[in-house]
Amino acid sequence: MWLNNSSIGRKLVMSVTGLALILFLTFHMAMNLVALFSVEGYNMVCEFLGANWYAVVATMGLAALFVIHIVYAFWLTLQNYKARGNDRYAVTDRPKSVEWSSQNMLVLGVIVLLGIGLHLVHFWSKMMLVELTNGKEFVINGNAISPTDGAALIRYTFSQWYNVVLYLIWIAAIWFHLNHGFWSAFQTIGWNNKVWQSRLQTISLWYTTILCLGFAAVVILFGAGIL
Amino acid sequence: MDKNISFTLKVWRQRGPKAKGEFKEYPMKDISGGTSFLEMLDILNEELVGKGEEPIVFDHDCREGICGMCSLYVNGHPHGPEGGVTTCQLFMRKFKDGETITVEPWRSAGFPVIRDLMVDRTAYDTIMQAGGYVSVNTGAPQDANATPISKEIADEAMDSASCIGCGACVAACKNGSAMLFVSAKVSQLAILPQGQVERVRRAKAMVAKMDELGFGNCTNTRACEAECPKNITISNIARLNREFISAKCKD
Known part of the structure; x- marks a missing residue:
């Protein structure tokens, strides 16, 4: 299969899964923003995306996207490391037009992955997982939190200052990762030329900045106790 | 002085x-x-x-x-x-x-050192032999005006053709990828009418040879175009990706 045994095919898999994940993040961010305006509205979204069959199927699809993206990332990086040869340069210099993030995508990706692990423990394990396994509800100060009461979980998680710091670091890593990944995905698909190069990089910058500001807003406003 | x-x-x-x-x-x-x-x-x-x-x-x-x-x-x-x-x-x-x-010297698995600062770049010749050419029919020469080419296309093809195959793109790339070279060589023929006959075959054969010779996977860091002595741009790589993906989809 050419998606596995050609360099461009493997890159295409990275590109398409990456774009799908960006799309997921966009929906995720939009739903988070609901929490800023209406706690009831946010909990309605939580209920809608609880252990209903469509939400479970979508979650499994999403997990598959993540796994494929990560497996291919390690595979490609390993091949690229080998292609570099045994001896390394003694002196290296990064030209101005080369983004720092573009040369550190795997490191950024690992930080993002660690953040996802933390995030699943904080939210998913106390929401969808509880519903799926009919497990114990999460208890804060003696009060059981309903698996669909996402707003209470947000408030609890970000009442701890270190979670605010960790999430902001995570969001920054996502920003760097997507800033390169977004335009790079289009380049790999082949939708790029001399004119679109700067356009795509500008769209990339704006899109990821708005996306990450949306995520950060929820963390900061709940963390500061304003909401 | x-x-x-x-x-x-x-x-x-x-x-x-x-x-x-x-x-x-x-x-x-x-x-x-x-x-x-x-x-x-x-x-x-x-x-x-x-x-x-x-x-x-x-x-x-x-x-x-x-x-x-x-x-x-x-x-x-x-x-x-x-x-x-x-x-x-x-x-x-x-x-x-x-x-x-x-x-x-250039440091890349595709370009092994021969001695001191000299590296073996025959890998590039091998890639060219895999499809970086056009077939020409023998016989009476064609009329010079039979295949008109616009100035824009001619310029674009000329820009791609300015690649001298020195290997700086591979040397600059943290992935040891030869995509800038291969894309320039595919592009210079893919946009001209003379290159249409082997167009689909060329993209597939040259990429396959590049992968086989142990060059890395392009991750769009743009280091190659920054270091290219002939200022070949990565828009060529986007074109090669298009050519290759559409060729594979046709199969």
Whole structure:
């Protein structure tokens, strides 16, 4: 299969899964923003995306996207490391037009992955997982939190200052990762030329900045106790 | 007149492909700024030969930036720190007095070191043989006006064709990817009417050969176009991706 045994095919898999994940993040961010305006509205979204069959199927699809993206990332990086040869340069210099993030995508990706692990423990394990396994509800100060009461979980998680710091670091890593990944995905698909190069990089910058500001807003406003 | 400068040259010396290499330092005195980088190495080699030592082996041919033979990774940049030139077009006036200049060979699994600063770039020839050509029918010559080509297309193809196949893109790439070279060679034919016959086959064959020879996967860092002595852009890589993906989808 050419998606596995050609360099461009493997890159295409990275590109398409990456774009799908960006799309997921966009929906995720939009739903988070609901929490800023209406706690009831946010909990309605939580209920809608609880252990209903469509939400479970979508979650499994999403997990598959993540796994494929990560497996291919390690595979490609390993091949690229080998292609570099045994001896390394003694002196290296990064030209101005080369983004720092573009040369550190795997490191950024690992930080993002660690953040996802933390995030699943904080939210998913106390929401969808509880519903799926009919497990114990999460208890804060003696009060059981309903698996669909996402707003209470947000408030609890970000009442701890270190979670605010960790999430902001995570969001920054996502920003760097997507800033390169977004335009790079289009380049790999082949939708790029001399004119679109700067356009795509500008769209990339704006899109990821708005996306990450949306995520950060929820963390900061709940963390500061304003909401 | 350019000032004379003195500096230390730190050069990679390696006896053969299997031998272990190491850096050796050579003090250089009163080199004129108008000396080209390769002439400076010639001066050093004259000295070494005079002292009965082995001269430094490096690739060079035309010394006017069109043949693609010269290489050298100078101070962290293929073809030196100046943009848009090959090593033979790099002059010593670009360096400072008292500086240490580090000279390394291209480092990539696809380009094994032969000796000192000379690497084996036959991999590029092999990729070209896989499909970087057009078939021409023999017989009576075609009428010159039979295949009109617009100025824009001609310019675009010419820009891609300016690739001299020196290998700086692979040398600059953290992934050892040859995509800039292959994409330029595919592009220069894919956009011209003469290249249409083998278009689909060419993209597939050249990419397959590139992968087979152990070059890495492109991750769009853009280091190649920043270091390319002929300023080939990554829009060629986007075109190659298009060509390859659509060729595979047709199968």
